[in-house]
Amino acid sequence: xxxxxxRSYDPASQKMIQKAEKENIEIVWDxxxxxxxxxxxxxxxxxxxxxxxxxxxxxxxxxxxQTGICGASKxxxxxxxxxxxxxxxxxxxxxxxxxxxxxxxxxxxxxAHDYHLKGTEKLKRTAQVYGIDTKGKSTEKIGKELGEKxxxxxxxxxxxxxxxxxxxxxxxEIWRKLGIAPRGIDREIVEIMxxxxxxxxxxxxxxxxHGMRAALGDGWGxxxxxxxxxxxxxxxxxxxxxxxxxxxxxxxxxxxxxxxHEPTLSDVVTDAVKxxxxxxxxxxxxxxxxxxxxxxxxxxxxxxxxxxxSAGNFLQQELAILTGSVELMMVDVQCIMPALSxxxxxxxxxxxxxSPKCKFPGVEHVxxxxxxxxxxxxxxxxxxxxxxKNRVQQRVDIPKEIKGLVAGFTTxxxxxxxxxxYRFTVRPLNDAIISGRLRGAAGVVGCNNPxxxxxxxxxxxxxxxLRNDVLVVQTGxxxxxxxxxxxxxxxxxxxxxGVGLREVCEAVGIPPVLHVGSCVDNSRILLILSAVVxxxxxxxxxxxLPAAGAAPEWMSEKAISIGFYFVGSGVYTVFGTxxxxxxxxxxxxxxxxxxxxxxxxxxxxEADPIKAAHMMIKHIDKKRKALKLGEVMYKEKTAxxxx
Amino acid sequence: xxxxxxxIKIYCDITKCIGCRxxxxxxxxxHSKSKNIYNALKEKPLPKKRVKAESSGxxxxxxxxxxxxxxxxxxxxxxxxxxxxxxxxxxxxDKEKCVGCWxxxxxxxxxxxxRDVENHIAVxxxxxxxxxxxxxxxxxxxxxxxAGTEEEFRKRIEEKKAKEK
Numbered sequence: 001x002x003x004x005x006x007r008s009y010d011p012a013s014q015k016m017i018q019k020a021e022k023e024n025i026e027i028v029w030d031x032x033x034x035x036x037x038x039x040x041x042x043x044x045x046x047x048x049x050x051x052x053x054x055x056x057x058x059x060x061x062x063x064x065x066q067t068g069i070c071g072a073s074k075x076x077x078x079x080x081x082x083x084x085x086x087x088x089x090x091x092x093x094x095x096x097x098x099x100x101x102x103x104x105x106x107x108x109x110x111x112a113h114d115y116h117l118k119g120t121e122k123l124k125r126t127a128q129v130y131g132i133d134t135k136g137k138s139t140e141k142i143g144k145e146l147g148e149k150x151x152x153x154x155x156x157x158x159x160x161x162x163x164x165x166x167x168x169x170x171x172x173e174i175w176r177k178l179g180i181a182p183r184g185i186d187r188e189i190v191e192i193m194x195x196x197x198x199x200x201x202x203x204x205x206x207x208x209x210h211g212m213r214a215a216l217g218d219g220w221g222x223x224x225x226x227x228x229x230x231x232x233x234x235x236x237x238x239x240x241x242x243x244x245x246x247x248x249x250x251x252x253x254x255x256x257x258x259x260x261h262e263p264t265l266s267d268v269v270t271d272a273v274k275x276x277x278x279x280x281x282x283x284x285x286x287x288x289x290x291x292x293x294x295x296x297x298x299x300x301x302x303x304x305x306x307x308x309x310s311a312g313n314f315l316q317q318e319l320a321i322l323t324g325s326v327e328l329m330m331v332d333v334q335c336i337m338p339a340l341s342x343x344x345x346x347x348x349x350x351x352x353x354x355s356p357k358c359k360f361p362g363v364e365h366v367x368x369x370x371x372x373x374x375x376x377x378x379x380x381x382x383x384x385x386x387x388x389k390n391r392v393q394q395r396v397d398i399p400k401e402i403k404g405l406v407a408g409f410t411t412x413x414x415x416x417x418x419x420x421x422y423r424f425t426v427r428p429l430n431d432a433i434i435s436g437r438l439r440g441a442a443g444v445v446g447c448n449n450p451x452x453x454x455x456x457x458x459x460x461x462x463x464x465x466l467r468n469d470v471l472v473v474q475t476g477x478x479x480x481x482x483x484x485x486x487x488x489x490x491x492x493x494x495x496x497x498g499v500g501l502r503e504v505c506e507a508v509g510i511p512p513v514l515h516v517g518s519c520v521d522n523s524r525i526l527l528i529l530s531a532v533v534x535x536x537x538x539x540x541x542x543x544x545l546p547a548a549g550a551a552p553e554w555m556s557e558k559a560i561s562i563g564f565y566f567v568g569s570g571v572y573t574v575f576g577t578x579x580x581x582x583x584x585x586x587x588x589x590x591x592x593x594x595x596x597x598x599x600x601x602x603x604x605x606e607a608d609p610i611k612a613a614h615m616m617i618k619h620i621d622k623k624r625k626a627l628k629l630g631e632v633m634y635k636e637k638t639a640x641x642x643x
Numbered sequence: 644x645x646x647x648x649x650x651i652k653i654y655c656d657i658t659k660c661i662g663c664r665x666x667x668x669x670x671x672x673x674h675s676k677s678k679n680i681y682n683a684l685k686e687k688p689l690p691k692k693r694v695k696a697e698s699s700g701x702x703x704x705x706x707x708x709x710x711x712x713x714x715x716x717x718x719x720x721x722x723x724x725x726x727x728x729x730x731x732x733x734x735x736x737d738k739e740k741c742v743g744c745w746x747x748x749x750x751x752x753x754x755x756x757x758r759d760v761e762n763h764i765a766v767x768x769x770x771x772x773x774x775x776x777x778x779x780x781x782x783x784x785x786x787x788x789x790a791g792t793e794e795e796f797r798k799r800i801e802e803k804k805a806k807e808k
Contacts, residue, residue: 039668040672060689061671064667582684
C-alpha cells in the first residue's frame with residue numbers, strides 16, 4: 001500500500017496528499033510521522049503539571065515514583081487530567097452556545113438587523129420549557145425573554161438547568177440522586193478547575209463524577225442551547241439534498257471556504273455571496289460566479305440549513321487549500337489547524353480570521369460583529385473575489401470526487417417523517433425496534449485523527465452497523481466521512497443495509513444514515529433518545545434503549561465532553577483509541593465498567609472499527625433481551641435486493 | 644534481527660537530554676511480552692526498564708550500560724552469567740545462570756544494572772535484540788541519545804561544536 005493510501009480512505013484526499021508530497025508541502029500526516037513515537041506519559045495520562053513543585057510523572061512500570069510530589073496517586077493524576085479535558089471541551093461547546101444566545105438577543109432587540117427569528121415554532125416550544133408565557137407576545141419579545149433566560153443559565157449558581165427537564169424522568173432522578181444535575185453551565189466548568197488545583201479533590205471517583213456534571217451541563221446545557229437557539233435564529237433544518245467532498249470546489253468560480261463552527265457568520269455569508277455587486281465583480285475578474293463551500297462543522301451548519309456543499313472534514317482543511325483553487329478561507333473558532341497559515345502561504349489563498357478568540361500571527365483579521373453581520377460578510381467575500389486574479393490556473397488540481405447526500409434531519413422533523421404530517425410521532429421507530437425489523441440505533445460521531453486512516457473507521461463501522469439492521473445517526477466530521485462514501489443517500493439502503501433496515505428506509509423514505517448536524521447538534525441525539533423513551537414500549541430511561549454511541553476517530557477535548565454526557569445520559573459509548581486514562585487501572589475500570597452500575601452507560605475503547613461495531617451490536621442485543629424483545633426479524637446480514 | 648556491529652553502545656549527549664524519561668518508558672515497553680504500552684501495563688510481573696534518566700546538579704543524563712572493555716560487573720559475577728560477546732564487544736547476560744546475588748549491581752560504576760526482584764535476576768541493557776534499531780534512541784524526542792561506536796559519537800559531538808562556532 002502506498003503512503004497516501006495508508007493515510008486516507010478517501011480518493012480525493014489521497015490525490016491531494018500526493019500533491020503535497022510532490023510539491024514538498026508539509027501537511028498534518030507529515031507532522032504526525034515526525035512526532036513518533038509519542039510520549040508514553042502523556043498517552044497514559046500520568047504526567048501532572050498542575051503546580052510548580054512538578055512536573056511529576058508516575059512510573060507505570062513500578063520501580064520509580066508512584067506518587068507526585070504532593071502525594072497525588074496515579075488515579076488522582078489521571079482523573080484530574082481527564083476532567084480538565086472535559087472542562088475545555090464543555091467550555092468550547094458552551095461558549096458557542098453563549099454566542100448564539102447573544103446573537104438571538106441582539107436580533108430580538110433589532111440591533112442585529114441582518115438576523116431574523118426564523119424558527120417561530122421552535123421558539124414557542126423552547127420558551128415553554130423555560131416557563132415563558134408566550135400568549136399575545138411578539139416573536140421578538142419572546143426571543144428576547146428566551147435569550148435572556150438562556151444567557152442567565154451560563155452564570156446560574158443554584159437549582160438546575162431547565163433543559164434537563166426534557167430528559168426522561170428516571171434519568172433526572174438518577175442525576176439528582178448522584179448529585180450531578182448541573183446547576184449552571186459555567187459553574188461546573190469553573191468547579192473542575194478548582195477541584196483539580198493542587199491539593200483539592202483527590203478521590204478519583206469524586207473527581208470524575210464532577211467531570212460528568214460539567215459534561216452534562218454541556219450536552220443538556222451549552223450544546224443544547226446552541227442547537228435550539230440556532231434553529232430559532234436561522235430556522236430549523238429540513239431534509240435537503242447537497243453535495244460533498246473536494247470536488248465541490250469549482251475550477252471557474254471564486255471559491256470561498258467557511259471553516260470552523262459557529263453559524264452566526266456562515267449563515268449571513270450564504271446571503272452575502274448572492275450579492276449582485278459581488279457577483280458582477282467576480283465576472284469582471286473572469287470568474288463565472290462565487291462558489292461557497294463549508295469545512296468541518298461550519299459546513300454542517302450551512303449544509304443542514306441551506307444545502308450548501310461541504311468540501312470536507314477536519315483532515316481535509318489543508319487539502320482544500322492544496323487544490324490551488326481556494327481564493328479565501330474564513331475561519332472562526334475550534335478545530336482550525338494553526339498550520340493553515342503556512343499551507344496558505346504556498347498558494348494564493350487568503351486566510352481570514354474573524355473571531356476575537358482565534359487569531360493567527362501574520363494573518364488578516366476581520367472582526368465579526370453581529371450588528372454589522374452582512375456588511376462584514378460582504379467585505380470578506382470581496383477580498384476573496386479580488387484574490388481570484390492571483391490564482392495560478394496551472395497549479396489548480398481539483399479532485400473530481402463529489403457525492404450526493406441528504407442532510408437536515410432533526411428531532412422535530414424525525415417525528416413528522418416517521419408519523420406523517422398529521423401524526424406527530426416516533427411510534428413507527430419504536431414499533432420497528434420492538435418487532436425486530438430494526439435491531440436498534442447507534443450514534444456514530446466525532447473527529448478525524450491521523451492516528452487512524454482518515455475516514456476509514458467511520459465508514460467501516462457504519463457499514464457494519466447497517467448490515468446488522470442498526471439505524472445510524474451522525475454528526476460532525478463523522479457524518480461528512482460517511483457522506484463522502486455515499487452512505488447518506490436513500491439509495492445506500494439497497495447496497496449496505498440489512499433487510500429489516502432496508503424495509504424501514506423504503507417505507508419511510510429516509511437514508512439508513514441520518515445526518516443531524518454539527519458537533520453541538522449531538523444534543524439532538526439526546527432529544528431523539530428521550531423522545532423514543534417517552535413514546536413508550538422501550539423502557540423508562542435512555543439506558544434501557546437498544547442503542548449505542550461511538551467516536552471511532554476522536555481527537556478533540558470536545559469529544560471527551562460529548563462522550564461523558566452520553567455515558568452520563570445512559571449510553572454505552574465506544575471510543576477508538578483510548579482516552580488518556582490507561583495509566584490508572586482504577587480510573588480505567590471506573591469509566592469502562594463500574595460506572596455502568598450508577599449511570600447505566602459506560603465507555604469502551606476499541607480502535608478496530610469492525611470489532612467496535614460488534615461491541616455495540618452486542619450491547620444492543622443485551623438491551624433487547626432486558627426489554628424481553630424477540631430476536632431480530634431477519635437473520636441474513638446483507639441486503640439481498642440490489643438496485 | 645539486527646546484524647550487530649562491533650563496539651556499539653548507547654551514548655547520551657548531555658547538552659540535549661531534558662530528562663523526560665521517554666527512554667525509560669520505551670525500554671520497559673520493548674522488554675515487555677506484548678511490546679505495546681497499554682498491554683504492557685497489564686503484564687505480571689511488569690516489564691523492567693534498563694535505563695535511567697538521572698540528574699546531578701546541572702547535568703541531566705540518560706544512563707545506559709557502557710559495555711565496558713574491562714567490565715567490573717563481569718569480574719564481580721560469581722555464577723558466570725555475565726560475559727563479553729567476542730564478536731560485538733557487548734556485555735551480555737545468560738539469564739539461566741544468574742542467581743540474583745546483585746554483585747553486578749553493586750559493582751557497576753554507572754548504576755546501569757537493575758534488580759528484577761520478581762524473577763530474582765539482574766537485568767541490563769541488551770541492545771534490543773528483537774529490533775533493528777534501539778527503542779530508547781528512537782523514543783528520544785530531542786535526539787540526545789545516539790547508538791554507535793565511540794569514534795562515531797565523538798565525531799558527532801565535534802561536528803555539532805563546529806557548527807555552533
